[in-house]
Amino acid sequence: xxxxxxxxDFSQHQTRCSQRAKTHRMRSIxxxxxxxxxxxxxxxxxxxxxxxxxxxxxxxxLPEEPPSSARPPASATTRPHHPRTPPASTPILPPxxxxxxxxxxxxLQTQLDRDLYFLSHPALEGRDAGTHGIEVAAAYIxxxxxxxxxxxxxxxxxxxxxxxxxxxxxxxxxxxxxSVINGQSTVWTFQKDYxxxxxxxxxxxxxxxxVFVGYGIQAPKQGFDEYANIxxxxxxVLILRGLPRWADTPHSPFGxxxxxxxxxxxxxLIARTQGAIGALIVDPPSPTEKQAPSLTPITLARGLxxxxxxxxxxxxxxxxxxxxxxxxxxxxxTQEIERTRKPxxxxxxxxxxxxxxLTRLQSTLKNVLAFLxxxxxxxxxxxxxxxxxxxxxxxxxxxGFPGNLGQIHPGADDNxxxxxxxxxxxxxxxxxxxxxxxxxxxxxxxxRGLLGSAFFVRNPRYPxxxxxxxxxxxxxxxxxxxxxxxxGSGTSSLFEPLLTQVNRYHKLHLRxxxxxxxxxxxxxxxxxxxxxxxxxxxxxxxxxxxxDTFDTLNLPDTFRVFRFVADITxxxxxxxxxxxxxxxxxxxRFKRRGPMRVSLGTIPDxxxxxxxxxxxxxxxxxxxxxxxxxxxxxxLLRIGRFSIRNIYDMVIALGFYQPGDTVTLSVQRNGQILxxxxxxxxxxxxxx
Numbered sequence: 001x002x003x004x005x006x007x008x009d010f011s012q013h014q015t016r017c018s019q020r021a022k023t024h025r026m027r028s029i030x031x032x033x034x035x036x037x038x039x040x041x042x043x044x045x046x047x048x049x050x051x052x053x054x055x056x057x058x059x060x061x062l063p064e065e066p067p068s069s070a071r072p073p074a075s076a077t078t079r080p081h082h083p084r085t086p087p088a089s090t091p092i093l094p095p096x097x098x099x100x101x102x103x104x105x106x107x108l109q110t111q112l113d114r115d116l117y118f119l120s121h122p123a124l125e126g127r128d129a130g131t132h133g134i135e136v137a138a139a140y141i142x143x144x145x146x147x148x149x150x151x152x153x154x155x156x157x158x159x160x161x162x163x164x165x166x167x168x169x170x171x172x173x174x175x176x177x178x179s180v181i182n183g184q185s186t187v188w189t190f191q192k193d194y195x196x197x198x199x200x201x202x203x204x205x206x207x208x209x210x211v212f213v214g215y216g217i218q219a220p221k222q223g224f225d226e227y228a229n230i231x232x233x234x235x236x237v238l239i240l241r242g243l244p245r246w247a248d249t250p251h252s253p254f255g256x257x258x259x260x261x262x263x264x265x266x267x268x269l270i271a272r273t274q275g276a277i278g279a280l281i282v283d284p285p286s287p288t289e290k291q292a293p294s295l296t297p298i299t300l301a302r303g304l305x306x307x308x309x310x311x312x313x314x315x316x317x318x319x320x321x322x323x324x325x326x327x328x329x330x331x332x333x334t335q336e337i338e339r340t341r342k343p344x345x346x347x348x349x350x351x352x353x354x355x356x357x358l359t360r361l362q363s364t365l366k367n368v369l370a371f372l373x374x375x376x377x378x379x380x381x382x383x384x385x386x387x388x389x390x391x392x393x394x395x396x397x398x399x400g401f402p403g404n405l406g407q408i409h410p411g412a413d414d415n416x417x418x419x420x421x422x423x424x425x426x427x428x429x430x431x432x433x434x435x436x437x438x439x440x441x442x443x444x445x446x447x448r449g450l451l452g453s454a455f456f457v458r459n460p461r462y463p464x465x466x467x468x469x470x471x472x473x474x475x476x477x478x479x480x481x482x483x484x485x486x487x488g489s490g491t492s493s494l495f496e497p498l499l500t501q502v503n504r505y506h507k508l509h510l511r512x513x514x515x516x517x518x519x520x521x522x523x524x525x526x527x528x529x530x531x532x533x534x535x536x537x538x539x540x541x542x543x544x545x546x547x548d549t550f551d552t553l554n555l556p557d558t559f560r561v562f563r564f565v566a567d568i569t570x571x572x573x574x575x576x577x578x579x580x581x582x583x584x585x586x587x588x589r590f591k592r593r594g595p596m597r598v599s600l601g602t603i604p605d606x607x608x609x610x611x612x613x614x615x616x617x618x619x620x621x622x623x624x625x626x627x628x629x630x631x632x633x634x635x636l637l638r639i640g641r642f643s644i645r646n647i648y649d650m651v652i653a654l655g656f657y658q659p660g661d662t663v664t665l666s667v668q669r670n671g672q673i674l675x676x677x678x679x680x681x682x683x684x685x686x687x688x
Contacts, residue, residue: 001414001446001474001520001536001543108424109559115144115420116477116558119390120412120550127411128394129445130167130363137390137419138366141442144423145370148430153369153439153461161367163455165445166609169198171298172357177312179321180207180351186321193315194280195295196356197264199648200311204355205277209235210322210348214337215243216267216279222253226343233275236310236352238322239267240284244337260655265648268307273642278310278354282319284334292316297405298358299397308612308645310356322350367452368442369461370426374573376435383437383462384573385470386425386565387453387521388418389446399447399544407546412553414543415446417477424562425569434573436468443521446474449606449647453521454617457528464528468578471569472522472534479537479557483509484564488522490514492531492579499533502567506560515584517603517620527603527618527632531579535565583621598657598680601625602636604647612645613637613668628665628678637673638666 118124118140124133142159146152154160175196177188188194214226216239247258260266264281271279283293296313316330323329337344368390374380392411393399400409410416419442426440439462445451457464469492476484489495489512496512503510513534516526522534537557542548572579601623608615618632619625630636636644640663642653657663659682664675 108427108562111427112420112424112559112562113555115423116412116416116553116555117550119416119419120410120548122408122410124410126394126396126409127390127392128167128398129165129365129391129448129451130361131394133394134391134444135366138368138442138444141368141390141419141423142370145368145426145440148370148423148427150370150372150426150430150440153371154367159368159370161369161456161459161461162364163451163459164362165365165448165451166360167363167365167448168361169298170359170361171196172359174355174357176204176353176355177314177318178207178353179318180353181321181349188314188318191295193318194312195298196358197296197307197311197313198298198358199265199268199307200356200358201278201306201309202356202358203310205310205353207351207353208277210238210280210350210352211235211276211345212238212323212333212348213271213345214343215240215261216270217243217261218270218274219254219257219261222257224253224341224343226345227270227274228343228345230345230347232271235276236278236280236354237271237276238319238348239271239279239281240334241281242284244334244341246338246341257655260652263652264311265307266652266655268309268311269642269649269652272308276309278312278352280312280314280319280322280352282314282316282330285316285331297397306645307648308643310354312354312356322348322352365444365451365455367444367456370440372426372429372433372438372440374435374437375433379435379573380437381466382468382578383439383466384434384569385439385441385467385525386422386473386569387441387443387470388422388473389415389443389452389521390419391444391447391452392416393447393544396544396546401545404546409544409546410549412548412550413477413537413540414475414548415473416550417475417553417558418473421473421476421558421562421565424559425566428562428566429569432570434570436573436578438569438573439467446521449604450521450524451606453524454605457524464530467525467530469572470522470525470530470532471565471572472520472525472532473561473565474520474534474536475539475543476535476537476561477553477555477558478540479554479561481509482507482557482560483511483538484561485511485513485534485536485538487513487518487534487536488516488526488532490584491516491526491533491582493582494575494579495531495533498571499568502564502571505567506564508560508564515620517584523603524617529581529583531581533568535561537561598654598659598661598682599624600639600650600654600678600680602630602650603632604650606647610635612643614644614647614650616667624678624681625665628676629674630665630667630676631669633669635668636665637668639663 119137124137125131127134127137145159152159155162175190177194179186211230211232216226218225218227243258243262246252247254254261268279320330333344392414393409395406396404396409422440429438443452486499489499499510516532517523518534520534522532526532542552601620602616602625603618605615605617613635616632616634616636619630638644639653644650657680659680662677662679665678666673666675
């Protein structure tokens with residue numbers, strides 16, 4: 001699941017790995033357990049591991065149902081399904097043939113646990129898009145589909161649907177930074193004195209005047225505007241990183257917006273809006289630091305496009321020379337801002353010439369698809385999609401939390417849990433085909449903005465009109481107190497009564513979320529008017545951290561999720577009439593803290609890779625965007641006074657507005673530029 005909001009820390013969860021898993025865990029490759037793979041692990045070793053696993057536990061021939069005397073006793077994880085007549089207060093659905101999922105349960109559960117172990121192993125290095133580890137994971141999933149007896153549904157009779165995407169950035173060999181003061185020129189050393197940000201504009205400029213703008217904050221309503229009475233058009237601004245220390249005090253004028261003002265992208269958007277062509281960001285001296293901070297690694301986050309101006313992180317030695325040759329000048333000016341709580345922006349007697357050379361890295365990403373034909377002469381033309389993303393965030397450079405960068409993020413819950421459950425469903429339904437056809441998809445690039453699912457709906461392997469429903473599994477491995485979130489329950493009139501009816505046999509504590517929108521792959525299908533369900537067992541303190549490991553998973557309850565989703569899938573696949581589609585209102589969200597007080601209600605297409613603007617894949621019913629007349633397919637170019645080059649600009653621009661504010665939204669539609677008035681609504685703060 002992509003990191004859309006910060007997750008509140010919970011108390012440390014007890015390890016819930018069952019004794020059964022401890023005794024059988026990867027027995028066929030016991031020498032591999034506990035092995036901390038180095039980053040140079042070879043393809044041969046991991047592929048050998050993959051195929052040894054399947055040789056030892058092949059799922060090609062699942063056993064038939066054991067006789068009643070051999071079946072395991074009913075329990076929280078093996079309770080048989082006995083159809084009962086629902087009470088009159090519950091809507092009665094057409095008769096369903098809910099087959100008890102008791103057949104090959106022991107073997108399916110063992111294989112699910114082993115899939116979880118393999119997919120979350122450090123040897124796969126966090127399964128980041130465009131890496132060797134995710135290639136191994138894709139091969140593993142494809143082999144599992146093949147062993148289950150499913151049909152390949154990808155390109156050229158393969159299991160893969162491949163596409164190109166930008167997944168990284170590296171610095172070229174011709175970066176340059178030169179300062180000119182009183183006719184004297186200094187050439188600074190790349191990666192010692194400065195580095196470009198991965199979102200910097202690429203190109204070069206002749207010497208341009210430099211203006212110091214403090215922390216780069218523009219907050220006139222709060223009485224602190226560091227751009228007031230200063231001209232930065234066509235110039236390069238020198239900006240202090242972070243915030244003044246008094247911004248964290250109880251009497252700070254910034255309040256909750258301090259988090260907005262501290263962001264790199266905020267500082268750059270304001271500088272660009274004011275007309276600057278470049279920005280140099282420096283860490284101010286801190287009384288508590290033991291050594292000066294190091295330069296920021298060159299990485300590429302979501303959004304892909306540049307910030308629209310040159311952006312460099314510089315060492316204090318560079319800033320000191322630009323400000324003055326007095327050794328304490330940088331310290332003195334930051335102390336003056338602390339003491340007076342007033343801006344101290346001014347033009348400097350210096351010029352900067354620079355050249356930024358960055359190379360965007362293109363990678364081949366792969367969705368993994370398998371098809372199971374239906375058994376009914378007519379209903380088999382309709383498809384139920386079962387999906388989960390199998391990528392994660394690698395070493396944490398895209399989507400990780402500060403302090404963890406460079407460490408492997410295994411992604412056991414996010415989303416080895418959903419992927420392994422999809423494989424279990426594939427093995428089960430291969431032995432028990434349904435009236436409607438089933439399409440299993442392991443999506444790639446979800447952590448970078450739903451890239452795989454967005455590509456699929458733009459390039460479907462089967463007509464989208466044939467897809468009756470889409471079921472998505474993301475983070476289903478950490479169930480607590482039998483709680484399961486069923487998002488999308490309002491996207492069809494049948495879903496809530498169906499979920500309630502099926503749950504009588506599972507006794508889960510279901511939490512319904514009506515909206516089809518959310519931070520996972522079902523959104524791509526919902527925007528194409530397909531009913532969706534998204535299952536999720538809840539957030540936790542290990543989210544997007546190196547501690548999201550196999551031993552923290554709740555294995556027995558992950559299998560309960562499998563059994564529940566298997567019955568829901570059977571119910572949908574057996575309905576005489578496909579589920580109707582309903583568009584829902586603005587979705588419920590995780591409750592979040594932060595500067596965004598308004599909602600626009602747009603669904604960006606992260607995979608569009610435009611040079612400027614944000615492509616919208618859809619807008620939420622009843623939202624600010626819908627009321628203003630925005631549509632899916634529009635390219636958002638401007639929000640009020642802010643030009644929008646990428647998703648970061650859009651999010652930061654929204655932080656400046658209050659509910660009730662009216663602005664003009666500029667969009668490109670079918671080659672024409674439209675200017676649409678909009679009045680902002682307040683953001684929803686409800687939990688998902």
